[in-house]
């Protein structure tokens with residue numbers, strides 16, 4: 315044991331929501347920092363979004379829905395109670411306030427949506443009128459486009475709560491993000507992973523974001539420097555391009571928009587992007603695919619896809635009501 319006195323200043327304080335998945339993600343970052351020789355600990359922060367998931371929650375009149383999972387976390391960053399926050403990137407608004415920055419975007423996990431159902435192994439074998447548990451407007455619209463007869467059940471709560479509701483028969487199947495189930499060791503519940511051209515994932519799905527202050531105080535520079543090794547450039551490029559598309563179409567996680575960007579692989583040296591905008595009733599779908607050989611700017615790829623979506627009527631689809 316060294317007898318060097320560590321001060322509490324040395325410890326990197328990681329802010330996280332208290333859900334199982336959020337804590338898994340914060341732990342993942344904490345372990346990586348510890349393995350790199352840093353001292354780190356987790357501070358749990360309760361957000362408006364978490365309170366909303368409790369039974370009996372009465373929403374305040376001024377609730378705008380945007381950023382409900384991050385407001386209290388950003389306050390903790392500003393007040394210096396935490397040094398960094400770990401988020402699911404897809405839950406972050408496309409525009410951060412200027413005092414915050416995404417200091418690292420680690421390598422993305424599986425970005426796909428998955429089918430969870432023991433009895434029927436895929437959407438196509440679900441009986442007529444089958445009940446799917448999801449509240450996501452994107453998933454509802456996309457599923458209706460594939461199967462107009464399906465019905466939806468409001469299934470809220472964390473992943474284990476949703477799996478329990480499925481088991482209890484409150485719905486026949488769930489559609490969830492692969493990343494969440496894989497992280498929590500629930501891969502055995504996954505029966506099918508939808509291809510992005512079938513059910514296009516949410517922008518940023520499967521990626522984590524490490525948020526810090528933008529300030530260049532000595533403390534904050536140390537923090538940003540300490541997480542820099544976790545940044546994965548191809549993931550950052552892909553999710554930035556995806557978020558450009560979302561932003562160009564109005565932003566927000568409640569729009570029925572899927573966007574997925576795939577970095578070049580060895581046998582195909584091109585960036586690929588697929589985007590899907592679906593009318594809320596599923597009756598019309600606009601799908602755009604694009605490729606870029608020398609993608610140097612995620613904004614250019616995102617803008618190109620957004621422009622094509624718009625020229626094919628995507629904004630009208632989004633404006634129509636189910």
Ligand SMILES: NCc1[nH]cc(CCC(=O)O)c1CC(=O)O
Pocket residue numbers: 402403404405489490491492493494518519520521522
């Ligand atoms: N909106 C909730 C949410 N936020 C992040 C994930 C999963 C992990 C990820 O997509 O990165 C989930 C659950 C889900 O959509 O099934």
